[in-house]
Amino acid sequence: MAVFKQQASKKVPNLKIGVIRWLRENLFSNAVNSVLTLLALYLIYLIVPTVANWALFDATFAPVTNEQCGREGACWRYIIEKLDLFIYGFYPPEAYWRPQWVVILALAFVWIAKLLKQHKYKTKIVTALIIIYPIIASFLLYGGPSLEIIETHKWGGLMLTIVAATVGIVASFPMGVLLALGRQSKMPIIRFLSVVYIEFIRGVPLITILFMASVVLPLFFNEGMDMDKLLRALIGIILFQSVYIAEVIRGGLQAIPKGQYEAADAMGLSFVQKTGLIILPQALKISIPNIVGSFIALFKDTTLLLIIGLFDILSMVHLTSSDENWLGRSTEGYVFVMVVMWIILYSMSRYSKVLELRYSTDHRN
Amino acid sequence: MSTNIIKINSLNKWYGEFHALKNINFKVKESEIVVICGPSGSGKSTLIRCVNFLEKFQEGSITVDGTVLSDDIKKIRQIRSEVSMVFQHFNLFPHLSIIDNLTLAPIWVHNKSKQVARNKALQLLDRVGIRDQAEKYPNQLSGGQQQRVAIARALCTSPKIMLFDEPTSALDPEMIAEVLDVMVELAKEGITMLCVTHEMGFAKKVADRVIFMDEGQIIEENHPKAFFDKPESERLQLFLKQILSE
Numbered sequence: 001m002a003v004f005k006q007q008a009s010k011k012v013p014n015l016k017i018g019v020i021r022w023l024r025e026n027l028f029s030n031a032v033n034s035v036l037t038l039l040a041l042y043l044i045y046l047i048v049p050t051v052a053n054w055a056l057f058d059a060t061f062a063p064v065t066n067e068q069c070g071r072e073g074a075c076w077r078y079i080i081e082k083l084d085l086f087i088y089g090f091y092p093p094e095a096y097w098r099p100q101w102v103v104i105l106a107l108a109f110v111w112i113a114k115l116l117k118q119h120k121y122k123t124k125i126v127t128a129l130i131i132i133y134p135i136i137a138s139f140l141l142y143g144g145p146s147l148e149i150i151e152t153h154k155w156g157g158l159m160l161t162i163v164a165a166t167v168g169i170v171a172s173f174p175m176g177v178l179l180a181l182g183r184q185s186k187m188p189i190i191r192f193l194s195v196v197y198i199e200f201i202r203g204v205p206l207i208t209i210l211f212m213a214s215v216v217l218p219l220f221f222n223e224g225m226d227m228d229k230l231l232r233a234l235i236g237i238i239l240f241q242s243v244y245i246a247e248v249i250r251g252g253l254q255a256i257p258k259g260q261y262e263a264a265d266a267m268g269l270s271f272v273q274k275t276g277l278i279i280l281p282q283a284l285k286i287s288i289p290n291i292v293g294s295f296i297a298l299f300k301d302t303t304l305l306l307i308i309g310l311f312d313i314l315s316m317v318h319l320t321s322s323d324e325n326w327l328g329r330s331t332e333g334y335v336f337v338m339v340v341m342w343i344i345l346y347s348m349s350r351y352s353k354v355l356e357l358r359y360s361t362d363h364r365n
Numbered sequence: 366m367s368t369n370i371i372k373i374n375s376l377n378k379w380y381g382e383f384h385a386l387k388n389i390n391f392k393v394k395e396s397e398i399v400v401i402c403g404p405s406g407s408g409k410s411t412l413i414r415c416v417n418f419l420e421k422f423q424e425g426s427i428t429v430d431g432t433v434l435s436d437d438i439k440k441i442r443q444i445r446s447e448v449s450m451v452f453q454h455f456n457l458f459p460h461l462s463i464i465d466n467l468t469l470a471p472i473w474v475h476n477k478s479k480q481v482a483r484n485k486a487l488q489l490l491d492r493v494g495i496r497d498q499a500e501k502y503p504n505q506l507s508g509g510q511q512q513r514v515a516i517a518r519a520l521c522t523s524p525k526i527m528l529f530d531e532p533t534s535a536l537d538p539e540m541i542a543e544v545l546d547v548m549v550e551l552a553k554e555g556i557t558m559l560c561v562t563h564e565m566g567f568a569k570k571v572a573d574r575v576i577f578m579d580e581g582q583i584i585e586e587n588h589p590k591a592f593f594d595k596p597e598s599e600r601l602q603l604f605l606k607q608i609l610s611e
């Protein structure tokens with residue numbers, strides 16, 4: 001038998017290590033790792049200088065013609081010359097201020113919402129902004145009373161990509177929530193309809209739905225009755241995306257312990273209160289990474305609009321590089337689109353991390 | 366101590382083919398403290414969960430404060446707004462701060478103003494000794510503290526009846542006392558309490574009546590003194606022997 005003396009807490013020992021030791025522990029810890037490290041270094045040596053030379057050191061930015069641009073370096077002049085097409089498509093240049101204002105308003109509204117923080121009417125004001133914004137934005141982009149109408153077949157480039165992705169994301173989200181709740185519903189008819197809808201759309205590729213929307217749907221219209229092609233495509237995208245959101249949110253709903261439902265029920269909360277105040281906030285929080293992942297996939301999928309004759313940013317490469325003045329510059333075009341896409345998608349992915357941290361459920365200090 | 370606030374008449378419940386509650390009859394008077402004990406699977410939790418309709422039952426009737434329980438959702442919510450429940454696993458809402466956990470039902474179910482609900486919540490947190498944790502989140506608290514929050518949350522709506530479903534079973538031994546202390550204080554205030562628990566010390570100290578259940582039936586019920594000193598049925602004698610010899 002023994003009794004031990006109570007010990008005082010000590011400070012954590014300093015675990016800082018030098019460069020050499022870091023290298024040895026992380027890159028050269030054993031023979032296999034050393035070989036892999038060297039191999040990786042060799043690959044970097046092969047790729048980076050070649051790419052850097054092509055994209056930067058041998059590249060041309062100056063105002064020159066296609067012939068004056070060298071073949072060994074990138075000809076960024078082509079991108080600069082065609083930038084308007086890449087961004088706006090065939091939208092008339094004198095109306096460029098309209099999509100510009102759409103972006104400025106979006107930023108301004110977000111800024112206002114941030115400023116309101118704990119304001120008494122914050123929820124009401126934000127709700128109003130969310131309702132007003134799409135109306136203003138579509139009025140600006142499309143036109144209407146006292147504003148020249150610009151048909152959607154003139155829309156294109158990054159603008160079209162962003163419109164399609166944003167509308168798809170914003171509209172599919174509430175629909176996805178409803179479908180997810182429908183699939184969990186205790187009412188058999190609602191559950192059945194939700195399951196049928198989800199499983200049907202999930203079994204069909206987006207491209208089929210876009211074809212349906214652009215080719216098959218008009219067959220059901222009467223003569224003279226027509227629906228805008230972009231609108232049809234957007235509806236197709238929303239129908240498609242809502243199903244994936246629904247499945248992602250269903251995963252979140254299933255992760256909520258039964259006790260949460262019981263505690264909410266025992267308090268006498270109504271179904272809507274229980275869902276809105278207790279269940280959905282927790283389920284959505286868990287689902288953030290997957291929801292954003294699904295939005296990123298949708299953003300990439302908007303390039304399929306090309307198939308039904310809508311000119312998104314990717315299809316602009318094809319279009320502009322067949323300009324006889326700029327033949328053979330599609331590599332630059334694709335690299336440019338890749339960089340633009342990457343910046344947007346990587347920002348979305350980082351934003352998802354920020355959201356996750358902000359709404360972290362654990363709060364363990 | 367006159368009117369029966371809970372009346373249960375020949376209650377039968379089945380889970381599939383399994384007969385979980387067999388012809389239960391009992392009444393609880395206003396301000397009465399009733400402790401229900403029994404081995405696991407004896408139906409004691411199921412029984413009190415029927416009182417606020419967290420469990421459906423197939424036969425019999427339950428009347429709570431004059432309202433007969435039925436499938437009518439309005440009546441169910443009416444009863445639930447008067448009956449509060451404390452769970453074994455606390456079931457606090459992890460995405461809400463402690464104070465928001467407490468004010469949720471008063472604001473949304475009882476239409477209290479935010480300020481009124483908040484004042485009452487702080488007062489109750491004070492009573493259970495954790496007012497300084499009001500702005501924290503449930504996962505930042507110890508189990509004992511969480512259960513005290515859950516009790517405060519249950520009290521926030523000024524319920525007529527409190528149901529306790531094994532409130533100390535998920536706690537570390539050293540935290541059981543702090544929760545029981547709160548419950549003992551509560552018992553002195555005249556609120557009707559229906560407790561499923563294995564804490565025999567609590568039952569001896571505050572219960573007006575102790576009920577022993579086994580295999581879905583009430584086997585024996587008595588005043589605590591007689592219940593512990595002169596158990597009549599063999600099964601209760603065996604149960605007490607096992608539970609008190611620990």
